[in-house]
Amino acid sequence: MPTVDRAEVLKLYPALAGLPAGRLDALLQPQAVMQLPAGTQVFAEHQPCQGFPLLLAGSIKVIKLASSGRELMLYRVAPGGSCIISSSCLLGHTDYNARGIAETPLTLLALPVPVFASLMLEHAPFRDFVFHLFAERIGELMQLVEEVAFSRLDQRLARLILARQDDVLNVTHQQLADELGSVREIVSRLLKGFAAQGLVLLGREQLTVSDRAGLQKLAAV
Structure with a gap:
């Protein structure tokens, strides 16, 4: 079972640094860490979201698949970031509407749905982190729409x-x-x-x- 480097997690995700020590330790249990090989489908369209991923190593590409079979890459997730499609599914109680594929071997920390919900309600730095990601990704997606359209x-x-x-x-x-x-x-x-x-x-x-x-x-x- 992979171990969790607490200092590395806090370096990548400083929004977690203000949590009480006991609560942080509960989040960083070894069983919460997932290691996936390159090419793994991390999530799929029409699949319910099982948790909020915090990427510790590797790269995930998020793609939209058309009925014709063509793919359009929406964005990449790197360590220190996360997936706004995951957060939007959790906040809106909807299924995924895109696919996430491991471009490289991945190490990620999976926050269970109840933990994500409580952090959003009770821990302002984490909430700010999630909404900052929304703003950043929406800007990127608007640029993508502009490029595709014009x-x-x-x-x-x-x-x-x-x-x-x-x-x-x-x-x-x-x-x-x-x-x-x-x-x-x-x-x-x-x-x-x-x-x-x-x-x-x-x-x-x-x-x-x-x-x-x-x-x-x-x-x-």
Whole structure:
């Protein structure tokens, strides 16, 4: 059974620091910690929320699946953050309306539903943390809506490549398509166009940025 590093949890989630010692110890029991391998479905659409996850290590991508089978990535959850879809389900007593997938091996602390409810009512720093996440994520989702509705796909692809920061990306065309909510054939055609312009070099499951300034110009058009 995994152990809980109390100092690490409080460093990632300082909103818990003001809790009485006994109550904090009750939250940090080893049985509350979950370790999941990469690729695990953390939660699924139409599934009831069983608790509020506090991510200690790893990355979760939250995606929406269309009836056509295409996916659109909504946001990622990193250590120190949490999932607003989980909190909205708990606050609204509704089921999940998106999927959460472990991008990497995960370690997370699961707060049971009654614990989440009592913290929201009785512990102002935790309540502020949850509502701050709402504000932050809604801003990100509004930007995503704007990009999907008003930006050309080549602009969005250029921004996605630039957002990775690295010059060499170990990524498939399908993975990029999934993040954009598009299909692989269209993304492959756009990437070939980028390569023809000297913006990128394409390899097997690899993409190398060769003209970052050119991509930035395209992304800003």
